[in-house]
Amino acid sequence: MPVYAPLYQYTGHSCSTMDNRDNQQFSTIFLDIASILELQGDDPFRIRAYRRAAQTLAALSEHIRNIARRGALESLPGIGKTLAREIQELLETGRLRYHEYLITTVPEGLLPLLRLPSLSTEQVRALWRTHDIASMPQLAQAFHAERLPLDTPTLAALGQAIAAWEHEQHRMLLGVALPRADILCERLAGLPLVEQVSLAGSLRRGAAMVGDINIVMASPDPPRLIHICNQQPEIRQILATEPTSTMVVTSEGLRVSLVAVLPPQFASALHYYTGSAAHLTALRRLARYRGLDLTQYGVLQLDSGQYLTITAEADMYGLLGLPCIAPELREDSGEIEAAEAGKLPALVTLEDIRGDLHVQSAWGNGAHSLEEIAQMGQRLGYQYVAICDYATAADRGLTPAKLAAQVAAIRRLNATLPETFRLLAGIEVEISPDGEVDFDTGLLQELDLVIATAHTGLKEPRHKLTRRLCKAMEHPLVDLLAHPTGRMLGRQGMPAIDMEAVLETAVETGTYLEINSHVLRLDLPDTYVRQARDLGVTLALGSEAQHMQEMRTMRLGVLTARRGWLGPGQLLNTLPYRGLWQRLHDWGVSNVT
Ligand code: DGT
Numbered sequence: 001m002p003v004y005a006p007l008y009q010y011t012g013h014s015c016s017t018m019d020n021r022d023n024q025q026f027s028t029i030f031l032d033i034a035s036i037l038e039l040q041g042d043d044p045f046r047i048r049a050y051r052r053a054a055q056t057l058a059a060l061s062e063h064i065r066n067i068a069r070r071g072a073l074e075s076l077p078g079i080g081k082t083l084a085r086e087i088q089e090l091l092e093t094g095r096l097r098y099h100e101y102l103i104t105t106v107p108e109g110l111l112p113l114l115r116l117p118s119l120s121t122e123q124v125r126a127l128w129r130t131h132d133i134a135s136m137p138q139l140a141q142a143f144h145a146e147r148l149p150l151d152t153p154t155l156a157a158l159g160q161a162i163a164a165w166e167h168e169q170h171r172m173l174l175g176v177a178l179p180r181a182d183i184l185c186e187r188l189a190g191l192p193l194v195e196q197v198s199l200a201g202s203l204r205r206g207a208a209m210v211g212d213i214n215i216v217m218a219s220p221d222p223p224r225l226i227h228i229c230n231q232q233p234e235i236r237q238i239l240a241t242e243p244t245s246t247m248v249v250t251s252e253g254l255r256v257s258l259v260a261v262l263p264p265q266f267a268s269a270l271h272y273y274t275g276s277a278a279h280l281t282a283l284r285r286l287a288r289y290r291g292l293d294l295t296q297y298g299v300l301q302l303d304s305g306q307y308l309t310i311t312a313e314a315d316m317y318g319l320l321g322l323p324c325i326a327p328e329l330r331e332d333s334g335e336i337e338a339a340e341a342g343k344l345p346a347l348v349t350l351e352d353i354r355g356d357l358h359v360q361s362a363w364g365n366g367a368h369s370l371e372e373i374a375q376m377g378q379r380l381g382y383q384y385v386a387i388c389d390y391a392t393a394a395d396r397g398l399t400p401a402k403l404a405a406q407v408a409a410i411r412r413l414n415a416t417l418p419e420t421f422r423l424l425a426g427i428e429v430e431i432s433p434d435g436e437v438d439f440d441t442g443l444l445q446e447l448d449l450v451i452a453t454a455h456t457g458l459k460e461p462r463h464k465l466t467r468r469l470c471k472a473m474e475h476p477l478v479d480l481l482a483h484p485t486g487r488m489l490g491r492q493g494m495p496a497i498d499m500e501a502v503l504e505t506a507v508e509t510g511t512y513l514e515i516n517s518h519v520l521r522l523d524l525p526d527t528y529v530r531q532a533r534d535l536g537v538t539l540a541l542g543s544e545a546q547h548m549q550e551m552r553t554m555r556l557g558v559l560t561a562r563r564g565w566l567g568p569g570q571l572l573n574t575l576p577y578r579g580l581w582q583r584l585h586d587w588g589v590s591n592v593t
Helices: 021-039 044-059 064-069 081-093 097-103 110-114 121-131 136-144 152-169 174-189 222-230 263-274 277-289 313-319 335-340 370-379 400-416 441-446 462-474 499-509 526-535 548-563 577-584
Strands: 196-200 213-218 235-242 245-250 255-261 292-295 298-301 355-359 384-391 422-430 449-453 512-516 539-542
Touching: 021 044, 021 064, 021 081, 021 097, 021 110, 021 121, 044 081, 064 081, 081 462, 110 121, 110 136, 121 136, 136 152, 174 196, 174 213, 174 548, 196 263, 213 263, 222 235, 222 245, 222 255, 255 263, 263 292, 263 298, 263 313, 277 292, 277 335, 355 370, 355 422, 355 512, 355 539, 355 548, 370 384, 370 400, 370 422, 370 548, 384 400, 384 449, 400 422, 400 441, 422 441, 422 577, 462 499, 499 512, 499 526, 512 548, 526 539, 526 548, 539 548
Parallel strands: 213 255, 355 384, 384 422, 422 449, 512 539
Antiparallel strands: 196 213, 235 245, 245 255, 292 298
């Protein structure tokens, strides 16, 4: 995902209970305005006003919406009538027309350059006007060709920014990287001199997008092992290599970072290279109070200079007086404080999942018959799979007549299946532009599960799209909102939605929110999963598989759930069949236990 993503794109930043992303996004918008005005030689007072407003917004500890609700926008430093009106417009529509107009007045690629802290607006203008550099790729190319007429400190700072940008350009989807990384680990485990192999980095932490595949290996001869790795035929390019590490590109185009350490260093190295950097920094601060430092080679006693022996990551946390923190939580978003307070969640595991609540069959857009899906469900060890084919208006998708026939077929098939497995009859209905769920109500009442979703109209203004989703959740027959944010990883930014309002409506209406485990979605994103959990929303995992093999993406959904701090009690799919059926048919069962 590019660093310089559209403003509403999910950035994967860690989540606190209070989500202040709007403050940061609005701040960036005002900074953009200031930079463009400066580039165009506008009034310095106006430019300064936008910069000041950006600083004010970035420094706020309270959500800007709350301040607006109190009518206190103009009491903020540097916010006058015009800026207050613009903040109001952003809050209501998710966009600012003035900003949208201004960005059309400069080359599209110039904005990311203007956002680089290492370049002044003056320098950007000079690069653009005299060297024809008006985008990040052009800047990176000129930098590598040593053609940039900048001083050494600026070049050094710029080099870091360009390296970070290049890293982002190669980000991979979790669902693409993970299966390939598993194969790589298996291959590496078969090489001579390898004693242990493990995934590390953002992939082990289950992040939705990853920059590279990090793998840590234990070997009695790390340099020799790295040499062997570099000789493997599937390596297309060696980007950088050192005696105990190498960064390569495979023939499939995957970026892989390999690290080899001696066996006694394995646990420490695994912990270090799992990260995140923010988690490590916070832990090291804690370690220093105890006279320790955490390194990739082991836990160092600062007074003696000796390394303590660590055989598992849990030992290292133990030395800091903490229980082991799961990799998915290691983002410095409150996990260390929770560990200190003995309040780490017991996270859900793939083994806890009793079924898939969103699968499509050949009756709709899917590839497989009900029988085949039932077989696959049983192979995966599930107790149930919900068939939820997609229906739009009565004349497209699954028509009411076809749905009625499908429900009958499901009920007939269930009578022939072993008692331990059932198909649920459901549907995925499109939410109309005005928030209606346009389908035969009598038929919806017959179903076990009604999923509502918005596939179209995602570019509507924020308040309209939000109202649309909330209205659908208020429909008495809608059980679940699928892929609530509509994001498509690496393809399009997240639509402008007031997620706070969506989460609140989910609580009020008792609607389940989906964690869609499709490779391109992982929606709800982990940060919102955590907010939903904190508010008491129950989540539901669905693969939206159109092909049986896609049902295996449940693993990605579970990783996302874990990153959202979910325990089994907050996921509908952990209920056994009977409990789920009772819950869906409102038999007074209110807890997922
Ligand atoms: P990515 O690749 O951007 O998806 O994210 P990560 O977390 O996989 O980052 P990566 O691959 O650059 O490095 C893997 C881990 O190694 C990272 O999470 C923490 C550790 N690490 C790497 N470089 C540094 C560093 O300069 N400082 C610290 N504290 N840790 C680092």
